[in-house]
Amino acid sequence: MRRAIVPTSIGEVWVLIDNQQSNLTVYQGNVELARFAPIRFGRGGADLQRVMGDRTTPLGEFHVNRFNYDSKFDIFIGLDYPTPLHARMALESGVYTEYDYDAYFDYYRRHQSPPQDTVLGGYIGIHGVGEGDMNIHRNLNWTDGCVAVTNQEIEQLASLIGVGTRVVIR
Numbered sequence: 001m002r003r004a005i006v007p008t009s010i011g012e013v014w015v016l017i018d019n020q021q022s023n024l025t026v027y028q029g030n031v032e033l034a035r036f037a038p039i040r041f042g043r044g045g046a047d048l049q050r051v052m053g054d055r056t057t058p059l060g061e062f063h064v065n066r067f068n069y070d071s072k073f074d075i076f077i078g079l080d081y082p083t084p085l086h087a088r089m090a091l092e093s094g095v096y097t098e099y100d101y102d103a104y105f106d107y108y109r110r111h112q113s114p115p116q117d118t119v120l121g122g123y124i125g126i127h128g129v130g131e132g133d134m135n136i137h138r139n140l141n142w143t144d145g146c147v148a149v150t151n152q153e154i155e156q157l158a159s160l161i162g163v164g165t166r167v168v169i170r
Helices: 084-093 098-111 134-139 151-160
Strands: 013-018 023-028 031-036 060-071 074-079 125-127 166-169
Touching: 023 151, 031 151, 060 084, 074 151, 084 098, 125 151
Parallel strands: 013 166
Antiparallel strands: 013 023, 023 031, 060 074, 060 166, 074 125
């Protein structure tokens, strides 16, 4: 994870989400472009391994793979969770069987993206509050495993990044 927080190039636009500091920072190389705080995580906290329904935000290195501008959360920026590393950890910990692991990679090869309906869950991303309660957002980790920012912040974030942007959650 230490190498993940180093930009791959001077011009790379990337996102660092820090669970301990409760902030999201957009960088270009090592130059900070924007910082949002406080941000919110899943009700189950954040951890390297998650399973469907535990409401945990996964830690790791991801890439933006989609934008939904018609989301109930204002804008939903999808991440490529579960990654091959998460699948490997699931196999090693017994969460995935060999069959599950093989099925994951078969899907990944065919679709160039991870399956969203395995025991590891899916549909993880960064989103706004939408029409939700700002008092809850100000005071609680409330998502089902995503990272949440205000509607104004998600709109600013969406203007700074694109599909393929690297996102590190630590």
